[in-house]
Amino acid sequence: MSNDLAERPILIIDDDPKLLAFVGRRLRQEQFMVETALNGRDGLDSASARPPSLVLLDLSMPVMNGIETLTSLRQWYDGPIIILSATEEEHQKVEALDLGADDYLTKPFGLEELVARVRSALRRVHRVAQSQVNNDPIINAGHLSIDLGHRTVTRDDAEVSLTRTEYELLRCLASNTDKVMTHRELLREVWGPEYGEETEYLRTFIKQLRRKLEPDPSRPIHLLTQPGRGYRFAL
DSSP: OOHHHHTSOEEEEOSOHHHHHHHHHHHHHTTOOEEEESSHHHHHHHHHHSOOSEEEEESSOSSSOHHHHHHHHTTTOOSOEEEEESOOOHHHHHHHHHTTOOEEEESSOOHHHHHHHHHHHHHHHHHHHTOOSSSOOEEEETTEEEETTTTEEEETTEEOOOOHHHHHHHHHHHTTTTOOEEHHHHHHHHTOTTOSSOHHHHHHHHHHHHHHHOSSTTSOSSEEEETTTEEEEOO
16 A cells, blocks of 8 residues: 555544444554544545545435535545445445445445455555556547556547546456456456456446447447446447
8 A cells, every 4th residue: 555545544434333433443453544424524524634545435324415425525535435335226336336436335244345345445546556657558549549658538639537446447448459358357457356246336337438438328339338248448
């Protein structure tokens, strides 16, 4: 982990004091700094006063719920956000991912799984920070240009703003042009080796990328679905 991340706390926003206590205790055992908030408004205040390395965010809270908090955070915070929620309904997971969450854990969850997902998210941030600027190619695909060295994407010569996760998914596909990347390959490459079954993540982020990059998102020409297998990037 980079020094910058090591010096910033993990922020847990949840209205359950017992959850804050046992999750916070477990993360501190892993040498993470931890800050907590019992509602979304206090969480936003804490995040703005001391930007966290990662946010664990409950969806059902008083004062300001998790969706409102997530939307406000994503206006300025680009670090990883992992949703914690008691619901198993896929549409809520998709909504949270679509609004900028990076991952989703359903309560009750195992603490070791939580720690693994936290570490995986922070590794992704570290990998982005350590990427080299000098020798990576530029991929041109019609109206798109993907600069793998500078980690920038332009559409019709205008830079497109992508989240870290959106960019990592695009990078993985574009670096393997015309190769079908399976769901499992993409999940493990982008989210980490602990992943492999969370296909709703891919559906959501591919939809976001198509909306931002394709001339007609309903008829994609670059980000193509291979039914039952995965996705492929075409020039």
